[in-house]
Amino acid sequence: MSSRCRARLAALAALALLSACDREERQSRAQPVPETLPTPRQSILQPGVPARTAADPRARAYENNSYQMSQGQLLYQKMNCSGCHAHGGGGMGPALSDAEWRYGGSMEEIVATIDQGRPNGMPSWRGKLTEQQMWQLAAYVRSLSAQPRQDVLSSRPDAPSSTEPATLQSRQPVVPSSPAGVQGTSR
Amino acid sequence: MKKQRLVAMLAAAAALLVISAIAIIVVRSRAPQPVAQAPLTPYAGSSGAVTARSVGDGDDGQWTMAAKNFASTRFSTATEINTANVSRLKVAFTFSTGVAKGHEAAPLVVGGTMYIVAPFPNNVYALDLTKPGAPTKWTYKPRPLSAAQGVACCDVVNRGAAYANGRIFFNTLDNRTIALDAATGKELWQTKLGEINLGETMTMAPLVAEGKVIVGNSGGELGVRGWLAALDADSGKIAWRAYATGPDKDVLIGNGYHPFYAMDRGRDLGVTTWPPEAWKQGGGNAWGWVSYDPKTRLVFYGTGNPGPWNPEQRPGDNKFTTGVFARDIDTGAARWYYQTSPHDLFDHDSVNEQILLDMPVKGRMREVMVRPERNGYFYVMDRGTGEVLSATPFGHVTAYKGVDLKSGRLIPNPAMEPREGQVVRGICPSAPGMKDWNPAAFSPLTGLVYIPHNNLCMDWGSYEASYIAGTPYVGADVKYYAGPGGNRGVFTAWDPVRGRPVWEIKEDLPVWSGALTTAGGLVFYGTMDGWFKAVDQRSGKLLWQFKTGSGIIGQPISYRGPDGHQYVAVLAGVGGWPGAIVSNNLNTADATAANGWGVAMADLPQKTTAGGMLYVFSLSR
Numbered sequence: 001m002s003s004r005c006r007a008r009l010a011a012l013a014a015l016a017l018l019s020a021c022d023r024e025e026r027q028s029r030a031q032p033v034p035e036t037l038p039t040p041r042q043s044i045l046q047p048g049v050p051a052r053t054a055a056d057p058r059a060r061a062y063e064n065n066s067y068q069m070s071q072g073q074l075l076y077q078k079m080n081c082s083g084c085h086a087h088g089g090g091g092m093g094p095a096l097s098d099a100e101w102r103y104g105g106s107m108e109e110i111v112a113t114i115d116q117g118r119p120n121g122m123p124s125w126r127g128k129l130t131e132q133q134m135w136q137l138a139a140y141v142r143s144l145s146a147q148p149r150q151d152v153l154s155s156r157p158d159a160p161s162s163t164e165p166a167t168l169q170s171r172q173p174v175v176p177s178s179p180a181g182v183q184g185t186s187r
Numbered sequence: 188m189k190k191q192r193l194v195a196m197l198a199a200a201a202a203l204l205v206i207s208a209i210a211i212i213v214v215r216s217r218a219p220q221p222v223a224q225a226p227l228t229p230y231a232g233s234s235g236a237v238t239a240r241s242v243g244d245g246d247d248g249q250w251t252m253a254a255k256n257f258a259s260t261r262f263s264t265a266t267e268i269n270t271a272n273v274s275r276l277k278v279a280f281t282f283s284t285g286v287a288k289g290h291e292a293a294p295l296v297v298g299g300t301m302y303i304v305a306p307f308p309n310n311v312y313a314l315d316l317t318k319p320g321a322p323t324k325w326t327y328k329p330r331p332l333s334a335a336q337g338v339a340c341c342d343v344v345n346r347g348a349a350y351a352n353g354r355i356f357f358n359t360l361d362n363r364t365i366a367l368d369a370a371t372g373k374e375l376w377q378t379k380l381g382e383i384n385l386g387e388t389m390t391m392a393p394l395v396a397e398g399k400v401i402v403g404n405s406g407g408e409l410g411v412r413g414w415l416a417a418l419d420a421d422s423g424k425i426a427w428r429a430y431a432t433g434p435d436k437d438v439l440i441g442n443g444y445h446p447f448y449a450m451d452r453g454r455d456l457g458v459t460t461w462p463p464e465a466w467k468q469g470g471g472n473a474w475g476w477v478s479y480d481p482k483t484r485l486v487f488y489g490t491g492n493p494g495p496w497n498p499e500q501r502p503g504d505n506k507f508t509t510g511v512f513a514r515d516i517d518t519g520a521a522r523w524y525y526q527t528s529p530h531d532l533f534d535h536d537s538v539n540e541q542i543l544l545d546m547p548v549k550g551r552m553r554e555v556m557v558r559p560e561r562n563g564y565f566y567v568m569d570r571g572t573g574e575v576l577s578a579t580p581f582g583h584v585t586a587y588k589g590v591d592l593k594s595g596r597l598i599p600n601p602a603m604e605p606r607e608g609q610v611v612r613g614i615c616p617s618a619p620g621m622k623d624w625n626p627a628a629f630s631p632l633t634g635l636v637y638i639p640h641n642n643l644c645m646d647w648g649s650y651e652a653s654y655i656a657g658t659p660y661v662g663a664d665v666k667y668y669a670g671p672g673g674n675r676g677v678f679t680a681w682d683p684v685r686g687r688p689v690w691e692i693k694e695d696l697p698v699w700s701g702a703l704t705t706a707g708g709l710v711f712y713g714t715m716d717g718w719f720k721a722v723d724q725r726s727g728k729l730l731w732q733f734k735t736g737s738g739i740i741g742q743p744i745s746y747r748g749p750d751g752h753q754y755v756a757v758l759a760g761v762g763g764w765p766g767a768i769v770s771n772n773l774n775t776a777d778a779t780a781a782n783g784w785g786v787a788m789a790d791l792p793q794k795t796t797a798g799g800m801l802y803v804f805s806l807s808r
Contacts, residue, residue, distance in 0.1 A: 077650070083408070083659020084337065089777025089785050091767065092337060092659070098774045121337015123657060 039116070040109045059107035062135040063142060066152040072140025073154055075133055079125070088144035093122060097144040099172040105145070110138035145172035227264065227631055227706060230725060234634030234684040236546035238262065239554060241482035248747025253293040253347040253392040254626065255744070257479040258543035261628035262704045263745035267753035268806060269707030273721045273731045277807040279754060280321050282314060287797035288770045289762020291624075292347035293392070293701065293742035294801060295355070296756075297369060299749040300324060302355055303801060306762070307336055307343035309359045313372055317749045321803070325372030331361035338386045338657060340408040340782075341764035342771065346624070347392035347742065349400070351420060356400050358389035364402050364418055376423035380404070380416060386657045387411045394477040394486070397516050399426060401486055403473025407536065408782070410468030410494040410660030413508070415477075417519060427519030431471025431490045431507050432457045438507060439519045446523045447573040448595035456506040465501050468654050470494035471508035475538025475624055478556065480570060485513045485522055487556060487570065489537035495652040496534050496618075497662030499607055504529040509537040511558070513573060523573035528562050528597055532605060533586055533647070534618035534663075535562040540626040541570075542636060546684055548576050557683045559627050559638045561620030562597065564590055567683060579686040581679060582621045582642055583670045586614050605663065610648040617645035617667045618783060619697070619764060626742065628702035628710065633724050635689055637710045638679045639698035642670040643787065665783035675787060678702075678712055680727060690727035696791070699763055701742030703755070711755060713739025715766060716794040719757055719802065735759035737798030738791075740766055752805055760799035761791075770797045 062068045076082055084090075088097030103113050114134045117124030125134065143153050229237075242257040246264035255261045268276065284290065284305035295302040299317040304310075308331055313324040336343050339360055348357035354375065355367045362381030367374055380402065381387035386409025394401045399417040407413070413431035418424065429439040434455045446452055453459070458466055472491040479486050493501055493508035510526035527537045541556040548555065548567065556570040563584040567576045578590035588598040603614050622640035629636050645667045652662025669675045676694035681687070700713035704724060713719045715738040721731040738761030745755045762770035764781060768788040773780040775789040 078653055080653065080655055080658035080660075083652075083661055086773075086779040086781070086785070087664075087777045089774040089780025090771060091773065091781045092340060094771065095774035095777075095780065097777060098772075100772070119333050121334050121339075123337065128655075 040104060040106070040112050042103070056108050058135055062139045063107055063148045064152055065139070066154070068136045069139045069143055069148065069152060070154060071133075072136035072138070075129070075137050076140050079129065081137070096141050097172065099145070105142065105147070107135070107138050107142065110141050111135055114138065146170060147172075229632050229634065233632065234546070234682045236544045236629070236634040236683050237631050238629065239480065239543035239545050241480050241554070242543055249298070250293070250296045250744040250746050251350040252295070252394060253349070253742060254476060254478070254540065257394075257396065257481065259476060259478045259540050259626070260542060260631075260704070261626060261702060261742075262630055262706070264706045265745055265747055265753040266706045268705065268709065268745075268755065270709060270723055270730060272806055273707070273709055275807045276721065276731050276733070276755070276804045278733070279803045279805040281803070282312070282321065282801040284310070284312070284758075284760070284799040284801070286760070286799040288760065288799065289342040289344045289766050290741045290758040290760030290799050291344040291763055292758055293744050294756050294758065295348055295350050296744070296746035297350045300369070301756070302348055302350065302369070303758070304345050304348045304357045305799065306345055306760070307331060307339070307360045309345055309357070311348065311355065311357060311367065311372070313369070327367055327372045327374065329359045329363065329365055329377075331359045331363070332383060335361040335383045335388060338383050338406070338409060339388050339390070340405065340659075342762040342767045344390050344763055346390060349393045349395045351395040354420065356393045356395055356420070358391065358393060358402055360388050360390065362387055362389050362404070364389070364393065364400060364423065366400070366420070366423060378418055378423040378425065380425075384657050385409075385411060391474050391476075394479060395420060396479045396481070396486070397484070399516060401477050401488075401516075403477075403488065405472050405474035407470040407472045407474070407491040407494060408659050408661055409657065410654050411470065411472060412467060413470055413472035413490055415473040415488060415512075415514070417516065429512075429514060429519045429521070430457070431473070432461070432466035432469040434458055438521065439514070440521045443515070444521045444523070445572075447525065450504070450529065450594060450596060451506070451510075451524050451526055456504070460503040460506045462501060462503065468494055468660060469501070469505060469508060473538065475536070476540035476626060478541045478543055479516065480543060483571065484516050485570070486516050487511065487513050487541045487543075489527075489539060489541070489558075491536040491538050492534045493531050495654075495660045495662040497607070497649040497652055498530060498532045498605060499649060500652065500662060501530075505531065509535060511537060511541070511568070511573070513570070525568065525573045525575065525595060527560055527566070532599055532603075533614060535560075535620055537561065538624065539622060542627065542629050543570060544629065544683065546634070548684075557636060559622050559636065559640065559681070561616070561622060562587065563616045563621040565681060565683070565686065567686075577686050581638065581681055581688065582640065582677065583615045583644075584621070585644070586616065605647050605649045607649045607651065610646055612646045613644055614647055615644035615670050616641065617643040618665055619643060619667065623699065623764070625699050625740065626701045628704040630704040630710065630724050632706065632708060633680070634682070634684065635724065636681045636683050637702045637704060637712075637724070638681055639700055639702050639712050640677055640679065641697045642672065642674055642677050643667045643697065644670045645783065661782070664779050666778040666785070667783045667787040669787070676714070678722070680724070692722065692727055692729075696794070697765055699740040699765060700757075703743040703745060705745055711743045711757070713741065713743065713757055713759070715740065715761055715791065717759060717761075719743070719759070733802070733804070735802055736800055737761045738766055738769070738795040748805075754803050754805045756801065756803045758799070758801050761795050761797060766791070768792065769795060
């Protein structure tokens with residue numbers, strides 16, 4: 001084995017370790033918050049050449065962090081998301097654990113849904129939840145369809161529940177099913 | 188001068204005579220021979236129960252309110268379609284509402300017109316029955332707020348309209364009661380009664396009597412404070428509104444209030460039987476059925492579950508939720524109240540229909556109301572006093588040990604009591620109850636009550652619910668499954684006098700449709716996979732069935748058409764609480780989907796698809 005190769009391996013191992021730490025990372029100090037929340041497009045039809053929307057850097061940070069996701073899980077119950085969406089299966093609101101998204105299933109789109117509300121009965125949580133909490137919730141919502149990395153998924157619910165832990169679910173593709181869906185939803 | 192006027196008057200009178208003669212001829216030619224109305228002779232072996240005399244049936248072939256009459260019998264005196272010929276029943280015409288959500292409404296028929304209220308967005312259609320194919324006469328669109336869909340607990344259903352004095356009255360999901368001119372569909376008035384931002388909706392069918400429109404709100408799963416209101420039928424002005432929780436002055440409890448049992452007596456029980464302030468989001472919604480007795484001028488109705496479901500968050504009896512009220516129709520003042528489930532443990536609302544009957548109890552004819560209750564007991568009550576004469580389980584019950592007829596109290600089974608941090612298993616009946624909202628029918632031919640209902644048990648895990656106005660206030664993860672025998676539904680013919688079933692039909696899926704009885708000896712109901720069935724009232728034998736395009740959760744009706752022939756009509760369109768699995772496209776991998784139906788309804792998407800269609804049947808000729 002050449003030394004260059006060894007160095008590469010070491011670097012890789014360090015990276016793997018780092019990312020493992022990163023998944024458990026907690027923020028002791030609040031992150032600086034940008035001025036506005038993402039407002040994704042509501043249509044895949046874009047006359048002319050479609051412009052590419054830049055992904056929000058926070059999407060990856062929140063989604064690949066099990067602490068943020070477990071905070072999201074807590075909020076999902078405490079803010080009564082579970083009352084309308086059950087544990088992902090849906091009820092008064094649509095299912096969040098399936099492959100169909102009315103308004104897109106990316107982190108940015110879910111945050112926009114929570115922030116702005118949606119016309120057919122999804123409340124707008126602006127002013128009720130902080131931006132950080134919305135990102136945490138979005139990370140948890142995506143875990144309901146097993147989108148995030150397996151090693152950060154929650155393996156148990158906070159309260160007695162009749163549902164399977166997210167780690168046992170199979171990953172549902174994120175495809176916008178309605179014209180209201182948005183392009184570029186899978187990452 | 189005088190002479191001239193006289194001549195003019197005579198001419199006018201003559202013209203009138205000619206016109207009415209023409210009218211008579213026209214009517215005659217259209218209705219050559221109305222169906223013979225044989226006098227009702229009960230079968231030998233009838234239970235002896237008859238429709239309450241005070242509400243007189245007066246069947247004229249129309250269907251002017253969801254429950255057919257003030258006694259809520261859902262019995263049609265028409266005999267053209269009967270046990271001998273029902274096998275020849277064929278589709279006469281159909282009509283699509285264009286909505287693929289749960290269709291729980293009863294169509295109305297008045298004169299030559301049929302009226303339908305569809306689920307959200309609650310469009311009202313008038314169909315001209317005098318023309319072939321029943322074309323649309325007019326359409327009225329109330330345009331409710333689309334956000335209302337998010338706070339409707341159990342699909343965006345509507346249970347129907349009511350007709351009186353040339354007007355159609357109905358409720359919208361966003362809390363308006365609207366009066367329309369039945370002839371033109373023109374809006375006469377509308378009154379806003381509630382606030383969707385508090386989680387409030389309206390889904391029930393109004394009852395109209397003595398110039399008052401009686402309506403109530405829904406929202407028991409969102410901590411909405413329940414009420415029943417009476418609106419002036421002419422102006423829409425609120426005559427009175429009686430809350431289900433809070434101080435006596437809000438509940439309209441005064442000197443005339445005389446409940447039969449000590450447990451329901453006291454001052455401000457709507458406050459004192461709750462933890463401080465909890466009554467303000469305590470539920471008790473009047474989203475079900477109202478009956479009326481003109482002799483005593485009393486309206487009867489029940490109140491829904493207390494909020495939240497988690498009982499540990501609301502120690503006390505939680506008055507006046509899950510109970511039955513008798514109120515004066517003029518003032519709303521409560522005459523009596525009886526709590527069917529004090530400190531409700533299992534979402535066992537008390538909103539089911541009360542059928543007003545006169546029947547022998549221990550050898551003496553009594554004026555009663557009978558209630559196939561969600562908690563699993565068939566109640567026979569004195570409708571004058573609220574005394575429980577009997578309470579008999581009509582299915583498998585593990586949640587309770589019976590009803591103590593001395594104190595009137597339901598006795599819970601301590602082993603089944605929900606506790607936070609623990610999952611209690613094998614609770615029967617489940618939260619949707621032995622029977623949910625879907626109404627039973629009574630037949631004076633047999634004296635039996637025909638009950639469409641469930642055979643479901645559940646697992647229940649409580650957790651602390653936080654109250655955020657306009658969002659669910661439940662605090663329980665529940666999971667329903669079939670009870671003993673494995674069938675999820677049952678259709679039972681119940682003898683109210685002897686307190687026992689006469690026959691029953693096991694249905695695979697929960698029976699979520701209403702029932703209809705006719706003097707032809709038939710009883711009709713539908714299944715969630717779309718079979719519309721006619722059964723012999725005496726034997727329970729299936730005589731005819733037809734597969735509709737989507738599951739049936741509506742209320743069948745029967746009427747005499749302008750051609751003099753008998754018709755049977757029903758709305759098909761799966762949805763409602765269990766059917767939301769299909770109509771809202773839910774994911775059944777989650778057992779708690781639709782508040783607990785995920786597992787119980789996992790096969791429904793294979794058995795039916797969403798839709799919304801009226802089917803009208805008559806004998807093939």
